[in-house]
Amino acid sequence: MTTLTDNILPFSDILAAASDNPLGQDLNWLQNMRNANGALYGDMGLPTIKLEDWKYTNLTSLTDTSYRSAIEADGAASIDVMPCVFQKGNPGARLVFVNGMPRLDLSTPDSLPYGVTLEPLAQVALRDPAFLESHMGKVADDKDRSLLALNGAAMNSGYVLHVSKGVVIDSPIEIVFIGGVAEEPLANFPRNLIVLEENSQADIVVHNVGVGVGAYFVNSVNEVSLAQSSRLRMFGVQEDALEATNVSTTCVNVSKDARFSNFNLSLGGRLSRHETYVALQGTGADCKIDGAYLMRGRQHCDNTLRIDHLVPDTSSDVLFKGVLDDESRAVFQGKIVVHRDAQRSDGQMHNKSMLLSDGAEIDTKPELEIYADDVKCSHGAASGHVDETALFYMRSRGIPDAQARNLLIQSFLAQSLDRVTVDLINDALLEKITQWLPATCYRQQEWIEE
Amino acid sequence: MLEISGLHVSVDGKEIIKGLDLKLETGKVHAIMGPNGSGKSTLSYVIAGRDGYEVTAGDILFKGKSIIDLKPEDRAAEGIFLAFQYPVEIPGVANTTFLRESANAVRRYRGEDELDAMQFIRILREKVKELGVSDDLLKRAVNTGFSGGEKKRNEILQMSVLEPSLCVLDETDSGLDIDALKVVSEGVNRLRSPDNTMLVITHYQRLLDYIVPDYVHVLADGRIQRTGGKELALELEQNGYAEFTNAAA
Numbered sequence: 001m002t003t004l005t006d007n008i009l010p011f012s013d014i015l016a017a018a019s020d021n022p023l024g025q026d027l028n029w030l031q032n033m034r035n036a037n038g039a040l041y042g043d044m045g046l047p048t049i050k051l052e053d054w055k056y057t058n059l060t061s062l063t064d065t066s067y068r069s070a071i072e073a074d075g076a077a078s079i080d081v082m083p084c085v086f087q088k089g090n091p092g093a094r095l096v097f098v099n100g101m102p103r104l105d106l107s108t109p110d111s112l113p114y115g116v117t118l119e120p121l122a123q124v125a126l127r128d129p130a131f132l133e134s135h136m137g138k139v140a141d142d143k144d145r146s147l148l149a150l151n152g153a154a155m156n157s158g159y160v161l162h163v164s165k166g167v168v169i170d171s172p173i174e175i176v177f178i179g180g181v182a183e184e185p186l187a188n189f190p191r192n193l194i195v196l197e198e199n200s201q202a203d204i205v206v207h208n209v210g211v212g213v214g215a216y217f218v219n220s221v222n223e224v225s226l227a228q229s230s231r232l233r234m235f236g237v238q239e240d241a242l243e244a245t246n247v248s249t250t251c252v253n254v255s256k257d258a259r260f261s262n263f264n265l266s267l268g269g270r271l272s273r274h275e276t277y278v279a280l281q282g283t284g285a286d287c288k289i290d291g292a293y294l295m296r297g298r299q300h301c302d303n304t305l306r307i308d309h310l311v312p313d314t315s316s317d318v319l320f321k322g323v324l325d326d327e328s329r330a331v332f333q334g335k336i337v338v339h340r341d342a343q344r345s346d347g348q349m350h351n352k353s354m355l356l357s358d359g360a361e362i363d364t365k366p367e368l369e370i371y372a373d374d375v376k377c378s379h380g381a382a383s384g385h386v387d388e389t390a391l392f393y394m395r396s397r398g399i400p401d402a403q404a405r406n407l408l409i410q411s412f413l414a415q416s417l418d419r420v421t422v423d424l425i426n427d428a429l430l431e432k433i434t435q436w437l438p439a440t441c442y443r444q445q446e447w448i449e450e
Numbered sequence: 451m452l453e454i455s456g457l458h459v460s461v462d463g464k465e466i467i468k469g470l471d472l473k474l475e476t477g478k479v480h481a482i483m484g485p486n487g488s489g490k491s492t493l494s495y496v497i498a499g500r501d502g503y504e505v506t507a508g509d510i511l512f513k514g515k516s517i518i519d520l521k522p523e524d525r526a527a528e529g530i531f532l533a534f535q536y537p538v539e540i541p542g543v544a545n546t547t548f549l550r551e552s553a554n555a556v557r558r559y560r561g562e563d564e565l566d567a568m569q570f571i572r573i574l575r576e577k578v579k580e581l582g583v584s585d586d587l588l589k590r591a592v593n594t595g596f597s598g599g600e601k602k603r604n605e606i607l608q609m610s611v612l613e614p615s616l617c618v619l620d621e622t623d624s625g626l627d628i629d630a631l632k633v634v635s636e637g638v639n640r641l642r643s644p645d646n647t648m649l650v651i652t653h654y655q656r657l658l659d660y661i662v663p664d665y666v667h668v669l670a671d672g673r674i675q676r677t678g679g680k681e682l683a684l685e686l687e688q689n690g691y692a693e694f695t696n697a698a699a
Binding site: 389393401404 | 498499500501502521522523525526527531532534537538540541542543548551552553555556559591608612
């Protein structure tokens, strides 16, 4: 446990004013939740590198900046060009947040089929507070995670997706968080709930994108509840501004024969940490947690996850791949826990990194903790530099060095991308990766020279 | 076509090529034979410009110009092609994409217009038909999961797409059974012309039954020890390399 003596406690002024937040101000249970979480955060403070889980990711830089909690007025900032991860626009529903606040004028949630609601959290708090009360804090209920507590106390925004029994949504839902459109550093604490009832299906893309240059802070919590035989495929594209700090906690309960998959592409931010906790609660439950991180400069990206196989015949598959340039750093901490009764569990976890420079660093820690005796589990981690023989092979075919390196990075990431089977999203991710590549500009450079 | 004079090459500080002289004539097939460790692969790499193969003395002239300061991609664009002994697998990059990137990179260097996907496919189909390569190889990732024969056929396909004036074939026969060897050799023979030069590097005489050389050079201890006609290969097959390795020692 943390000791009280070396706590760092930024955001205390935000917490002091949390009860004034209009979100759920007249809901007693929500106020109680804020207070209880505020007390937890006050006891723990921000996690420090003295904690085992936080050994490689240092949040002290958050104390360098004084953040103000975003309010509704901050959401009114004007957006010149609407970012979209899909090259040809998204055929599905879209919900846009600016500086953490919902902007219905930029959103198109109306194309959803009957039986689906996608709304800002504040709207649900007014329309159907009972629904919120029965879901909020139920999946993400851990008491010893201070970022979760901070969000629970300071939540100021978020969305709720609710898919009724048997409803299948064809086109991906797009949630866009546009950050950094402000004169001063803002802090956002989105609380997002995703509830899929039996036999329903949805695909959702969460796009975090920064447009400004200054610092901002996002601490989001996603609570995902998947009923029997439902299927959620979630995709994250994180391209926050370079001074931004983005931490998120995603907690998922997967019921019998339900399937959850997640692919997180991390590109932006000064510091990002994505925590994912999946509980496989019913037989036949399955999850696939994937990610790719592409970092340069002095960026830092941390993916930390834990999967609990609680019952027999469940499966999990994890693959994270990353490319690190300059002095960037990535962290992968993954743990698969197979509980005593969870016989015939299948758990796979792999992390591979490609280091483009001597200054880049990966700290990786895939772990298995197995208490059942009939399981099929494996894990592994690897890191390496560009394959010089492959590079020479390509150059000997006339392909310039920079372009050959690009191709080798694409080749390295192909295994990850192949696991994204939704074509529209696969194309979007490939485009983002291609834009990131160190020498994507080679053609442009040549064009300029001409 | 290629003129190597007084060449010394070191790898990791160890001298491998020790004063090599070699002249390759336009329109001819030259074979280099030699025992293991004689510097055969080093010679092919240094012609293609691999990093880490340091020329400490001497020069390599290609069409009269020194190439030792050129990058590998520029040598390729100038018309030098190295068929690898062990072609590299590149998962996730479609063979067609790779071939087109390669062809267009060379075209850009030469100041020619790039080919779009449709134009390129048309040219590629022709080459594929000529060489009897299966269409399937084009769709798959570069060399990934290819058999030994498929990999070598893919090398020959790349060669025919790039239309080089100097082809260096590094131990093309290694890892091939006799049928694959015939197919690959036929491909090479089809690409022979009065305008280009082939340098066939091999340990065994067998390959030279199918790709018949105009000249045979014996490489041992980092130097050309002897040059002769195709009959020299047969002589080596009978007597081995002992004469040369002893002479070198």
